[in-house]
Amino acid sequence: MTPGTVVEARGLSKVYELGLSGRREPLLKILERRVRHPVRGRAGPRKTLLALDDVSFDVQRGEAVGVIGRNGAGKSTLLKILSRITPPSDGYIDLVGSVGSLLEVGTGFHPELTGLENVYLNGAVLGMPPAEVTRRLDEIVAFSEVDRYLDTPVKRYSSGMRVRLAFSVAAHLDPDILIVDEVLSVGDAGFQRKCMTKMQSVASDEGRTVLYVSHNLVTLENLCERSLLLDSGRLVFDGPTGDTIARYSRLFPAGLGTDVKGVFDLAGADRSGSGFQHLFQRISLRPDGGEPTDVVRMGQRLHVDLDVEGFADVPTGSHLVLAIASSSDQPVIVLTSGMVALEAAGPRRPRETVAVVTDPLPLTPGEYTVNVAVVGVRGRSLDHVREAAAFSVEPADVLGTGYRYEATNHGLVAVPWTWEIRPGVDPDEAGPGADGDDVDEARAPVGRGPVASAP
Amino acid sequence: MPSVSGEIDGLVEDGLADGGLAGDATFAADPTRLRIDSRQRTFPDLRELMRYRGLVFLLGRRDITVRYRQTILGTTWIFASALVTAGLFSFVFGRIAQLPTNGVPYFVFSYVGLLAWNLFSQGLSNSSTSMTPNSALISKIYFPRLVLPLSTLASTVTTTLISIGILAVMMVGYGIAPSWRLLLLPLSLFVTMVIGLGFGLILASLAVAYRDIGYATPVLISMLLYLSPVAYSLEAVPANLRNLYLLNPIATVVEGTRWAVLDTGYLPPAWAIAYTVVFAVAALLVGVVVFTRREPGFADVI
Numbered sequence: 001m002t003p004g005t006v007v008e009a010r011g012l013s014k015v016y017e018l019g020l021s022g023r024r025e026p027l028l029k030i031l032e033r034r035v036r037h038p039v040r041g042r043a044g045p046r047k048t049l050l051a052l053d054d055v056s057f058d059v060q061r062g063e064a065v066g067v068i069g070r071n072g073a074g075k076s077t078l079l080k081i082l083s084r085i086t087p088p089s090d091g092y093i094d095l096v097g098s099v100g101s102l103l104e105v106g107t108g109f110h111p112e113l114t115g116l117e118n119v120y121l122n123g124a125v126l127g128m129p130p131a132e133v134t135r136r137l138d139e140i141v142a143f144s145e146v147d148r149y150l151d152t153p154v155k156r157y158s159s160g161m162r163v164r165l166a167f168s169v170a171a172h173l174d175p176d177i178l179i180v181d182e183v184l185s186v187g188d189a190g191f192q193r194k195c196m197t198k199m200q201s202v203a204s205d206e207g208r209t210v211l212y213v214s215h216n217l218v219t220l221e222n223l224c225e226r227s228l229l230l231d232s233g234r235l236v237f238d239g240p241t242g243d244t245i246a247r248y249s250r251l252f253p254a255g256l257g258t259d260v261k262g263v264f265d266l267a268g269a270d271r272s273g274s275g276f277q278h279l280f281q282r283i284s285l286r287p288d289g290g291e292p293t294d295v296v297r298m299g300q301r302l303h304v305d306l307d308v309e310g311f312a313d314v315p316t317g318s319h320l321v322l323a324i325a326s327s328s329d330q331p332v333i334v335l336t337s338g339m340v341a342l343e344a345a346g347p348r349r350p351r352e353t354v355a356v357v358t359d360p361l362p363l364t365p366g367e368y369t370v371n372v373a374v375v376g377v378r379g380r381s382l383d384h385v386r387e388a389a390a391f392s393v394e395p396a397d398v399l400g401t402g403y404r405y406e407a408t409n410h411g412l413v414a415v416p417w418t419w420e421i422r423p424g425v426d427p428d429e430a431g432p433g434a435d436g437d438d439v440d441e442a443r444a445p446v447g448r449g450p451v452a453s454a455p
Numbered sequence: 456m457p458s459v460s461g462e463i464d465g466l467v468e469d470g471l472a473d474g475g476l477a478g479d480a481t482f483a484a485d486p487t488r489l490r491i492d493s494r495q496r497t498f499p500d501l502r503e504l505m506r507y508r509g510l511v512f513l514l515g516r517r518d519i520t521v522r523y524r525q526t527i528l529g530t531t532w533i534f535a536s537a538l539v540t541a542g543l544f545s546f547v548f549g550r551i552a553q554l555p556t557n558g559v560p561y562f563v564f565s566y567v568g569l570l571a572w573n574l575f576s577q578g579l580s581n582s583s584t585s586m587t588p589n590s591a592l593i594s595k596i597y598f599p600r601l602v603l604p605l606s607t608l609a610s611t612v613t614t615t616l617i618s619i620g621i622l623a624v625m626m627v628g629y630g631i632a633p634s635w636r637l638l639l640l641p642l643s644l645f646v647t648m649v650i651g652l653g654f655g656l657i658l659a660s661l662a663v664a665y666r667d668i669g670y671a672t673p674v675l676i677s678m679l680l681y682l683s684p685v686a687y688s689l690e691a692v693p694a695n696l697r698n699l700y701l702l703n704p705i706a707t708v709v710e711g712t713r714w715a716v717l718d719t720g721y722l723p724p725a726w727a728i729a730y731t732v733v734f735a736v737a738a739l740l741v742g743v744v745v746f747t748r749r750e751p752g753f754a755d756v757i
Contacts, residue, residue, distance in 0.1 A: 084597040092492035
């Protein structure tokens with residue numbers, strides 16, 4: 001291990017035996033099998049899942065390193081091994097310094113205990129001795145903003161208060177290596193900013209090492225200079241966060257690309273759902289109804305051709321759901337057959353195509369994914385393909401002002417608008433009755449139309 | 456992965472990797488250096504466990520606080536159940552069955568028996584059920600998992616201490632004077648607790664994967680109650696069966712406790728006492744080893 005290296009992972013692998021968790025073979029079954037096959041009385045080879053596959057990396061002291069990857073890529077497994085919750089099946093990690101891990105805010109909070117009792121308990125669970133908690137109690141309480149309720153049982157707290165208190169304890173742990181999983185996605189916007197600032201100072205000012213897992217790529221880019229990209233348990237990229245995110249967006253979609261861009265084969269794609277497996281066969285994106293492509297210009301109408309099989313057999317009351325999500329996995333547009341009825345245009349066939357046509361898309365430039373699902377009556381998905389298709393939106397002059405939305409940070413959607421500056425009412429000119437008039441105006445029936453729209 | 460084993464060999468040669476002790480996480484020469492790998496431990500890291508003693512106490516206190524918060528009678532419940540059981544035993548076994556007690560009021564006789572019995576049965580059931588309710592902790596945070604069963608000792612011991620206080624009042628009331636034998640009471644109770652904890656650890660580590668344990672334990676405990684001299688005296692057991700009967704170590708500690716507290720008790724033979732002490736040590740050792748060996752898998756199956 002070279003000096004300055006605080007985390008050294010070599011050949012980390014983790015194998016999970018599927019079907020093991022919680023659902024063991026009942027004793028009677030085992031006995032029955034032993035009786036029937038006294039010689040080879042053991043279960044056949046179990047199905048296994050390689051959650052992590054030969055992952056090696058180093059982290060230097062004071063580095064903030066992000067870990068990104070799709071769902072099931074092995075991020076959580078890596079964090080669990082780093083935090084010693086579960087051992088690796090192969091390989092090893094050497095850590096130098098104390099390790100604190102925060103895989104979930106508020107784990108170990110007991111609803112019956114008061115806020116103060118929980119601070120001590122949570123501190124001890126996270127490895128902070130009671131004396132240390134006492135020393136830093138004022139800081140922790142001040143950060144949490146719940147000082148007035150410290151003697152109240154946590155079960156009477158709002159979820160926001162609970163999270164604030166829990167994060168405050170965790171934020172004052174001061175380990176040499178801090179391992180964090182997605183905790184900044186909690187609390188209100190103000191508290192999230194506060195947490196962000198705290199996290200940034202942990203890495204940059206206090207010289208601690210941070211390993212951070214997130215789906216929120218914006219946060220990751222702000223917090224971490226370097227990121228690791230995991231895919232199917234393998235470390236596929238290790239470099240500057242910007243480059244890692246670029247590689248990450250190229251991992252999509254789950255739908256297998258075909259020779260034609262904008263057409264994704266779904267028959268063999270990874271999916272969840274039950275019952276009607278593999279309803280979705282193929283999805284094609286055709287901006288403005290033209291040839292399939294995965295590049296959409298701002299303001300174009302999106303035509304989606306969704307080839308389905310056995311769709312006529314789907315129980316009535318089920319809904320087709322098509323969701324367009326941003327690169328941070330946030331659904332931006334959701335279309336369901338519950339909102340707009342989906343009718344068959346002719347006699348039903350085993351193979352059909354659902355043809356979707358949208359109004360001009362208000363999305364701003366960036367990477368988007370399309371999720372498709374059929375949800376049954378009781379909310380169970382019958383077939384669900386995440387990231388079935390992916391497309392990027394290109395800049396265009398949708399406002400008609402010559403502005404082309406080439407800069408980032410201009411929101412997720414673009415809506416044309418008008419505005420103007422009107423002369424205000426000088427307070428001296430306003431008579432005593434003016435306020436009363438305003439009140440009447442505000443109470444006016446909706447039918448009179450928006451007050452501000454009159455030119 | 457030849458490169459990996461090469462790395463490990465290199466570290467061993469450098470004296471950095473841990474040479475002798477096997478374990479999933481061991482400290483080498485540098486105390487802040489930690490190695491995480493797939494090797495299995497047989498014995499727990501006692502130094503680390505010591506560092507987490509604060510957590511043991513806090514979790515133990517949490518169990519006691521939470522159990523009696525929002526109750527009107529509060530901690531009265533701790534000894535109320537033992538008094539009710541002793542009263543019931545007095546009625547059924549003392550009055551109706553008229554079991555011999557060597558001249559001791561039956562109520563005191565059975566209460567002392569219950570003192571040792573409850574320490575064993577509560578120690579066993581509290582520690583064996585300590586894992587599943589804390590599954591959120593186990594799957595999200597690292598700490599030596601032994602902390603959980605050990606922390607249940609707090610409420611078990613508190614209950615016993617309160618029961619001893621009630622016993623003292625009772626003995627004054629009945630005018631029963633203790634002898635020098637009382638000095639052996641802590642020893643007898645300690646052995647009782649160790650047996651309970653030892654079995655509790657085995658059951659706790661199995662209960663993580665097999666929830667059956669949670670259902671089977673109370674059944675076994677209630678069976679064992681009738682195989683132990685709690686409601687009756689050891690002398691009531693036919694002499695030709697007594698040696699077989701004393702293979703149950705709980706029989707020895709229950710009768711031993713009664714012998715220590717009440718002047719008229721019957722002291723089990725020396726071989727039974729030696730057997731029970733060896734049994735307790737072995738149970739604890741096996742419990743700790745089984746627990747430690749299964750510990751790495753807890754988060755994956757709980």
